[in-house]
Amino acid sequence: MSVSSAAEEAMGLTGKPMLEIIASEVKDHIFSYLPQETLFCLLLTSPAVSEEAAILLYHCPKFRTTYRFAQFVTTVSHSRRYADLVRVFELSDRKEAEDRANGFASWREWKYREIPLYAAQAPPKQLMEPKKKTYKGTHPGTNYLFSKTGGGVMPIGSVVHALAACRNIKSCSLTFYLDILLISHRQVKLNFRGLTSDDLIGSLNYPSSAISGMVFASDLARSWTQGSADVESVQPNFLVRHLSSLMRLEMVQIRNAPWISGEDVQDILWNCPRLKKVDFRDSGKLMRDQVLVVSGRTAKWEIPWAMKGSSKECRATFPAGLTSESLAIVGQGSEKEKY
Known part of the structure; x- marks a missing residue:
């Protein structure tokens, strides 16, 4: 037959x-x-x-580059149907530097996709591999005007749009990586990659079409008339308020994020009713009594809230209602016991 x-x-x-x-x-x-x-x-x-x-x-969508992530954000932030399907949200920059070197487009090319001068170009012909294999995929290539820019760093506005739209997220993982340049046995230079600050625009001249109801500078391909009353600078920890508003969130992992603070960790722990596990290792802002431990070409922060465990254990370490000073005191005590 x-x-x-x-x-x-x-x-x-x-x-x-x-x-x-x-x-x-x-x-x-x-x-x-x-x-x-x-x-x-x-x-x-x-x-x-x-x-x-x-x-x-x-x-559980996976993103090879920030270009693909920007496409995803545009879709879910304007479609409740697709946004409600997202259960696992993972964002990592592990591959981004390699892909940018290979000529793949980033979120900048997606942002300027309707402007021919800045839009993405044809897919790269070769991958930077030892065997020089011909690339047969369909991923757009970088525009020459952005070839030297740091496309691997995502603006905070894109992540906020995704968190605000995908209200059924159960697991959130934001893992960032750092480049360590060991200058001497006493000095170390760190380059954190991941999220960067953004501008929240409140002008009526730029109405929002996204589910979040917000407009960021990273959303606009054209410049705008900037005024003190229209623009508010937002830092990466701005996403914490949207992360902690996810009522179905069960697991949070934020690794290598220097912008997270004790108040941010406390907010996540006590405002997510279904939270079961957290992982904030290698994260946190430097304080006066905290040190950087360097061993060979590895480094980590000794930060009290850079912890991993069940939400019950972590809530016992950081009770609700503690002030910044109290968080520092509790953290120092826990560090002494740990080390």
Whole structure:
């Protein structure tokens, strides 16, 4: 029997492909083995198939570059249907520096996608690999005007849009990495990468179309008339208020984030009713009595709230209502016991 005859027999009298008429549970099981690229292609097929593909694709999306993350933010911040499908939110910059060196576009090219001068270019022809393999993917290439910029650092506004829209997130992981340049045995230079500050625009001339109801400078491809009453500078810890508002959040991991403070950790611990596990290791701002431990080419901060464990244990360490001074005192005590 030929392949075409077998396919026609499988369709039977209904005239529909078998993939459309089988049970949703079976399709979910089949689709669970497919990579993101294939799931995305299934979104462009019939509605009977695209619905199951969308559920799996947006359940735990992965982002190779900040360009893909910017595309994701645009989608979920303007579509409640897709935003409500997100359960696991992970953001990491581990691959970004390598991809930028290989010529992949970043969030800047997506931001300026409607302006030909700054838009993304054709996909890169070669990857920077020893074997010089030809790149056959479809990821856009970087614009020459942005080739020397730090595209790996994401503006805080993009992450806030995603957190504000995806209200069903159960697990959030923000992992950043640092470059360590060991100058001498007494000096060390650190370069933290990850999130950067942004400007929140409150002018009526720039109405928001996003679910969050906010407009950031990173959203606008054109310049705006800046005034003290229209623009508010926001730092990376601005996302904590949106993170702590997720009522279904069960796990939080924020690694290597120097901008997080004891108040931020306390806010997350006590405002997320379903929180079970947290991980804030290697994070936190420097205080007077805190030191940087350098061993070889590794470094870590001795910060009291840079901890990992169950929410119950961490809440016992940081009770609700402590002031900044009290947090510092409690933290110093816990550090002495730990070391």
